[in-house]
Amino acid sequence: MAALELPIALEPLSLGALWHLSEGLRFVRDNVQPELLAQDVAATPGVSVQWSSFLSREGLVRQALSLATALELASIRGGARSPSAFRAHWEALGFVAHVARDGTPADDYLDALFLTSRLSFVSSSAPLANVNLASRASRVSDFLSVAAPGRSDVVFDLGSGSGKLALTVAASSETTVQGVELVESAVDEANGSAIALGLQNVAFQRADVRDVDLSAGTVFYLYFPFRGEVASSVAATLGALARQKDITVYASGPVRDYGEFFVREVEQGALRLVQRRGEFEEVMVLRSERG
Ligand SMILES: C[S@@+](CC[C@H](N)C(=O)[O-])C[C@H]1O[C@@H](n2cnc3c(N)ncnc32)[C@H](O)[C@@H]1O
Incomplete structure (x- = not known):
């Protein structure tokens, strides 16, 4: 959790990078079991503050992502990317998997745009x-x-x-x-x-x-x-x-x-x-x- 507490400069992040970050934070939140968190909060001073700070950072990332998605959708709707320019844009982001093998920059961009779940049940x-x-x-x-x-x-x-x-x-x-x-x-x-x-x-x-x-x-x-x-x-x-x-x-x-x-x-x-x-x-x- 300490790594997630590092200050995140959201401004320069691309749409795909924001999606990737947001998905990573959501994954952490989804995998925290409330009973175990409650035990940690009771046993270790500072955990409660650390967790609140994580949640507020996650909220900021989500806000930045939804703004970036809305802007990109509006610009595509407005004709800013012709079909060939759109294709060139996402293909140029590349298909090299992230270190954790959780997607590629091209997938991040497209998934952010279409809100595609990586795996929907x-x-x-x-x-x-x-x-x-x-x-x-x-x-x-x-x-x-x-x-x-x-x-x-x-x-x-x-x-x-x-x-x-x-x-x-x-x-x-x-x-x-x-x-x-x-x-x-x-x-x-x-x-x-x-x-x-x-x-x-x-x-x-x-x-x-x-x-x-x-x-x-x-x-x-x-x-x-x-x-x-x-x-x-x-x-x-x-x-x-x-x-x-x-x-x-x-x-x-x-x-x-x-x-x-x-x-x-x-x-x-x-x-x-x-x-x-x-x-x-x-x-x-x-x-x-x-x-
Ligand atoms: C692996 S997903 C493919 C998603 C999409 N083609 C893509 O490439 O991003 C397969 C989808 O086929 C749908 N499917 C399965 N049987 C079907 C059927 N008989 N008729 C229509 N869709 C079906 C499933 O619900 C599932 O969403």
């Missing part, structure tokens, strides 16, 4: 759904480079969670983005972020992806959102679509019970596995086999 309770874990900025950057979605594309993020991938792609390009997500609160948050950023090219709908008409899509992003029969059904839908039009699928996740269904579409001649990417080759980039 508000996720679907459907048995074949996965937790709402947002994509890393480095993955979003890779997706933008590989899929290069343009003005005439329609990108679907299948299982869009709190919208980090979809919002970042929409703000970084001229493409149209549609998020599909089961969890209503995540959809509301994502639509709220789109409004706060003034983005007209992204929308989120609450639905089971199996009930959505995907035929307008040209590019599909999936960050291991589901497995088993849901994954099988979605891969079959994309396979059928790939027989009708040119599409790109960027799917990350394990082969077992998920990637295997895309491999099935490759074996059946609907999709072509263009490449595998990622540290563990966990990303499959697939395109229509037509022509």
